[in-house]
Amino acid sequence: MGFLEWFGDLGVFFWQVLRAAVTPPFEFRELFRQLDDIGSKSLPLVAAAGAAIGVVLSLETRDSLVRFGAKSMLPTAIVFSVIREMGPIITGLIVSGRVGAGIGAELASMKVTEQIDAIEASAVNPYRLLAATRILACILMLPLLTLAADFCALTMGWIAQALAEPISLHQFINAGFRGANFTDLLPPTLKTAVFGLIIGLISCFQGMRTRGGAEGVGRAAMNSVVLSSLFVILGDVVLVKFIIIVFP
Amino acid sequence: MHITDSVAIEQERAEEDGSEAVVAVENLHKSFGSRKVLNGIRLAVSRSETLAVLGRSGTGKSVLLKLIIGLQKPDSGSIRIHGQNIAGMALDPLGEIRKRMGFLFQQAALYDSLTVGQNVAFPLQHHKKEISRSERGDRVRELLSEVGMEGDLEKMPSEISGGMQKRVGLARALALEPDILLLDEPTAGLDPISAAEIDELILRLEAGHHMASIVVTHDLHSAKAIADRLILLNEGNAVIEGTFEQLQESDDPFVKAFLKES
Numbered sequence: 001m002g003f004l005e006w007f008g009d010l011g012v013f014f015w016q017v018l019r020a021a022v023t024p025p026f027e028f029r030e031l032f033r034q035l036d037d038i039g040s041k042s043l044p045l046v047a048a049a050g051a052a053i054g055v056v057l058s059l060e061t062r063d064s065l066v067r068f069g070a071k072s073m074l075p076t077a078i079v080f081s082v083i084r085e086m087g088p089i090i091t092g093l094i095v096s097g098r099v100g101a102g103i104g105a106e107l108a109s110m111k112v113t114e115q116i117d118a119i120e121a122s123a124v125n126p127y128r129l130l131a132a133t134r135i136l137a138c139i140l141m142l143p144l145l146t147l148a149a150d151f152c153a154l155t156m157g158w159i160a161q162a163l164a165e166p167i168s169l170h171q172f173i174n175a176g177f178r179g180a181n182f183t184d185l186l187p188p189t190l191k192t193a194v195f196g197l198i199i200g201l202i203s204c205f206q207g208m209r210t211r212g213g214a215e216g217v218g219r220a221a222m223n224s225v226v227l228s229s230l231f232v233i234l235g236d237v238v239l240v241k242f243i244i245i246v247f248p
Numbered sequence: 249m250h251i252t253d254s255v256a257i258e259q260e261r262a263e264e265d266g267s268e269a270v271v272a273v274e275n276l277h278k279s280f281g282s283r284k285v286l287n288g289i290r291l292a293v294s295r296s297e298t299l300a301v302l303g304r305s306g307t308g309k310s311v312l313l314k315l316i317i318g319l320q321k322p323d324s325g326s327i328r329i330h331g332q333n334i335a336g337m338a339l340d341p342l343g344e345i346r347k348r349m350g351f352l353f354q355q356a357a358l359y360d361s362l363t364v365g366q367n368v369a370f371p372l373q374h375h376k377k378e379i380s381r382s383e384r385g386d387r388v389r390e391l392l393s394e395v396g397m398e399g400d401l402e403k404m405p406s407e408i409s410g411g412m413q414k415r416v417g418l419a420r421a422l423a424l425e426p427d428i429l430l431l432d433e434p435t436a437g438l439d440p441i442s443a444a445e446i447d448e449l450i451l452r453l454e455a456g457h458h459m460a461s462i463v464v465t466h467d468l469h470s471a472k473a474i475a476d477r478l479i480l481l482n483e484g485n486a487v488i489e490g491t492f493e494q495l496q497e498s499d500d501p502f503v504k505a506f507l508k509e510s
Contacts (some may be wrong), residue, residue, distance in 0.1 A: 016339075023340065025374075114357035117319050121353075122371045122420070123346035125339050 008077050013131075013205045020125050021132035030129055031241060033138035038099050042145055049094050050149030053154035054078070062164060070146050072175070075167075078157040079176035087150040089236055092195035094149075095142060096228040100203045103134055104224025107207025108217040131208065135200030142196035146189050181248040191239040195232045202228040254358035257391050267330070270295050270428055270460040272314060278311055278327035287313050287484030288325070291462075296445065298454055298461040300475035302506070307481045309464040310354065313430050316462065317351050318342045329428065349374055350421030350459075353431040358489035365401040368392060371423040379449040395449060411442035415449065423454065429454070429461040435470045447473045462498065468510035480506060 061077045107130060110116050119126045158172045203224040208218040250325045269292035276285040285308035293299045302311050314320045316327055318334050326333045329345050337345075358367050369387045372379065379387070392398045395415040405413055413433060421429060434450060435443035447470050454461055454474070465471050471478055479489040480503060488495060488503050495503055
């Protein structure tokens with residue numbers, strides 16, 4: 001029952017945010033601030049995670065492919081794994097951890113100290129100022145962060161492979177992207193905009209409905225991370241199937 | 249002319265000469281679960297008048313104030329601000345009415361990531377886009393000097409005392425030159441000297457701005473100092489409404505007990 005009530009409240013919250021987002025006045029200043037906070041400040045973390053994934057993929061896949069006599073497929077395996085799945089999902093999970101916790105805790109703290117009520121009492125729509133800007137920033141930044149993660153993963157994947165067995169970047173790229181086309185890159189990258197929607201929406205919702213002082217703030221931050229990560233993974237299952245059907 | 253326009257103009261005229269209520273609450277009910285907080289409250293406040301809402305802790309005084317500014321929704325009843333019923337009104341049209349209202353929160357509710365100056369500038373930035381940055385800065389300094397905080401423009405809210413935070417909250421509430429001021433426990437948690445200073449400040453601001461004010465408090469001395477009329481709440485009902493002298497003359501046992509203990 002509580003689960004259904006949570007979904008109902010989330011739906012009402014989404015509707016209020018949507019209605020506020022498409023009607024003026026638009027909060028461009030706050031949107032740019034959030035683009036910087038969510039995008040640029042997540043970049044080092046996403047890049048580091050992408051680089052680590054590239055190295056791990058290279059080491060693990062090499063061992064398996066050598067065992068089955070398909071070592072020449074290594075660049076292709078790394079490229080397809082990174083751009084189709086690993087880059088998007090790792091970016092989604094990293095951002096849901098960093099940004100989800102940040103948004104959840106910030107808005108929850110504002111809620112329990114009546115700062116959100118003060119915004120509303122100042123005749124400013126908090127759904128427009130606080131929620132719409134953060135959600136939109138998440139939607140816009142996730143695909144860009146994914147491209148950064150892909151780039152770092154492929155670069156480090158190549159370096160890891162080159163250290164084990166010399167291969168030039170040109171050869172790696174030629175071999176890796178042979179047979180790949182835009183439908184291998186674009187839909188998986190753009191699906192992270194949906195991850196952004198999930199992360200922004202759930203984190204803002206959890207933050208703005210908080211009750212109960214410091215304990216409530218902690219709970220909101222934790223729930224924002226746990227729920228947005230969970231829904232990113234579940235959303236990925238649906239989106240992967242959708243992409244396979246639409247771009248066979 | 250549309251009939252509703254003429255009614256609104258009539259209302260404005262009546263408000264101008266002080267004969268019509270700027271805030272009129274009728275038969276207001278509010279419950280939280282099974283707990284009834286307000287049970288058919290009525291009140292009216294005219295221009296340049298100050299009404300103090302008194303009562304024990306937990307009798308719904310702050311809830312009443314939040315209902316009047318639309319931060320909470322009533323179960324039933326009407327809340328008319330300048331003749332418009334705001335009960336159940338959507339957020340954006342309600343925002344137009346809120347521009348004419350100022351609200352001081354019990355804990356001041358300053359934005360903790362903004363400086364004192366930025367806090368006061370916040371309503372101006374959002375609703376007075378036609379004024380230049382320097383004009384906005386002048387207006388912020390003017391508001392802060394009105395509450396005696398002109399030297400603390402660049403400080404963060406965490407760097408100033410509770411009494412100073414309330415002063416800044418008051419300056420922020422006055423930024424859009426409201427004609428209705430709602431004050432939630434303006435002297436709560438302050439030492440007697442700071443409380444008296446806040447009372448004096450409120451009196452000065454009310455005299456200067458000719459606003460209709462509703463002050464929620466459990467501080468009888470403060471209410472006596474700043475209000476024209478008082479209303480005493482108990483268990484969701486208004487026990488008595490009148491001047492301080494009328495409260496003193498009342499035979500109601502609750503009124504007597506409240507005055508004795510305060």
